[in-house]
Amino acid sequence: MSQEPQLDPVLATYRKSIDNIDAALIHMLAERFRITKMVGDYKATHELSPADPAREREQIGRLRALALEADLDPEFSEKFIRFVIEEVIRHHRLAQNG
Numbered sequence: 001m002s003q004e005p006q007l008d009p010v011l012a013t014y015r016k017s018i019d020n021i022d023a024a025l026i027h028m029l030a031e032r033f034r035i036t037k038m039v040g041d042y043k044a045t046h047e048l049s050p051a052d053p054a055r056e057r058e059q060i061g062r063l064r065a066l067a068l069e070a071d072l073d074p075e076f077s078e079k080f081i082r083f084v085i086e087e088v089i090r091h092h093r094l095a096q097n098g
Helices: 009-045 053-069 074-096
Strands: none
Touching: 009 074, 053 074
């Protein structure tokens, strides 16, 4: 069984970069959810539907195109954004049901 070197400086540098990216992703998601909470509150106050299928389709298409430009699997990007959208809609429904 090969043992992973704990003090490999190259590996440590890569991992530090990954850790920084992961932290940035969490902060970006937190900011996104702060904003979508405001959207949900607005929709609840104005009795608007928590879901907007046309907007969702538009966003998915836009993000798939961005994924292709970034050399990222568009299927992965779609799965990711669908997961986020579903969570946002769930929060919106909770806001509307009080």
